[in-house]
Amino acid sequence: EVQLVESGGGLVKPGGSLRLSCAASGFTFSSYSMNWVRQAPGKGLEWVSSISSSSNYIYYADSVKGRFTISRDNAKNSLYLQMNSLRAEDTAVYYCATGPPLVSWGQGTLVTVSS
Amino acid sequence: EIVLTQSPGTLSLSPGERATLSCRASQSVSSSYLAWYQQKPGQAPRLLIYGASSRATGIPDRFSGSGSGTDFTLTISRLEPEDFAVYYCQQYGSSPYTFGLGTKLEIK
Numbered sequence: 001e002v003q004l005v006e007s008g009g010g011l012v013k014p015g016g017s018l019r020l021s022c023a024a025s026g027f028t029f030s031s032y033s034m035n036w037v038r039q040a041p042g043k044g045l046e047w048v049s050s051i052s053s054s055s056n057y058i059y060y061a062d063s064v065k066g067r068f069t070i071s072r073d074n075a076k077n078s079l080y081l082q083m084n085s086l087r088a089e090d091t092a093v094y095y096c097a098t099g100p101p102l103v104s105w106g107q108g109t110l111v112t113v114s115s
Numbered sequence: 116e117i118v119l120t121q122s123p124g125t126l127s128l129s130p131g132e133r134a135t136l137s138c139r140a141s142q143s144v145s146s147s148y149l150a151w152y153q154q155k156p157g158q159a160p161r162l163l164i165y166g167a168s169s170r171a172t173g174i175p176d177r178f179s180g181s182g183s184g185t186d187f188t189l190t191i192s193r194l195e196p197e198d199f200a201v202y203y204c205q206q207y208g209s210s211p212y213t214f215g216l217g218t219k220l221e222i223k
Contacts, residue, residue, distance in 0.1 A: 035212075037160075045152070045160060045203050047212040059210035062116070100207035101150040101165035108159060 002026040002104040004096050016086050016113070022079040022096030022106060030074035033057075035102060036081050038092035038111075046092070048069030049081065050100070064090075086113045117206050121215035127223040128181075134191040136218045138204035143184045148208035151189045154217075155186055155200045163202075164189060168189055 008020040022034070036048040049070040050059045058070055069082040079096050093108040118141040119138045137151065147167035152160040161173040164180035167187055177192045182214055191198055199222050 021145065044201075044217045045154075045205075045214045047205070047214060050210070050212065061211045067201070095159055099162075100148070100205075100212055101162055101171075102152070102160070103162050103165075105159035107148070107163075 002098070004098070004104060004106035006096055006106045006109040009071065009094065009111045011114065012086055013115050014087060014113055017082070017084045018086065018111060020081040020083065020094055020096075020109060022081075024096075025080065027098075027104075029072075029077040030054075032098045033100070034070075034072060034079045035097045035099060036050070036068075036079075037095045037097055037105075038071060038090075039095070039108075040089075040092040041094075048094070051079070075103045083098060083111070086090045086111075088113050116211055117144065117209060117213055119204055119206060119213055119215035121202075121204060122216050122217060124216070125219045127221050128194055129223045130194050132194050134189075134194055134198070134220060135191040136191075136213050138189070138218070139189070140185040140206060144187075144206045145208035147183050148206060149180075149182070149187050150205045150207060151178075153198075153200050154203065154205045160203065177185055180199065180210075189190060191220075194220075213219040214222055 005023045005027045011104045035050045051070045067085045097105045122137045142199045146195045151164040154160040168180045
């Protein structure tokens with residue numbers, strides 16, 4: 001069974017940094033592209049970033065480009081999102097997901113940016 | 116960036132009725148890389164349709180997708196009580212892999 005478990009969320013002040021992790025199991029992690037998708041409270045889905053299986057191709061939404069960095073460690077079956085210069089508008093539940101298309105999703109981790 | 120416009124914003128129907136949800140792209144979606152997701156409150160989204168018309172594993176055949184280019188449709192042939200949720204389309208043909216704003220399907 002595919003499992004994706006996000007961690008690392010929490011409360012951070014504007015301008016601060018946070019690193020999210022996504023632990024994958026139940027599939028061959030190194031064969032799949034991975035993504036981060038976020039959802040602000042009461043709002044819709046926003047794709048954040050994508051990384052190919054070997055990290056050769058990396059893409060970002062304009063809203064996070066230059067501030068967020070996606071990475072992965074295939075030996076550890078883990079996906080990461082380093083978030084710097086955080087803003088109030090980055091407050092959201094962050095999901096990791098396989099794909100695209102986004103077949104399997106984690107349950108998300110909440111990031112709150114507030115003073 | 117490809118902008119996806121979903122309509123209607125809210126759709127009020129009764130169980131047993133047919134639902135038709137629209138997703139229109141600001142430019143052509145390459146290779147019909149268009150997906151539909153269902154999200155219920157407090158849950159992660161679930162993939163329903165990929166490649167515009169292919170059902171994901173385990174998705175009932177009352178869900179169907181159609182369209183190409185800039186116009187796509189999700190149809191639910193006969194609504195079940197568990198189908199009332201929010202539906203999102205997403206294009207993954209070119210980065211950024213944008214989502215539509217969603218259609219809320221509510222019980223009439």
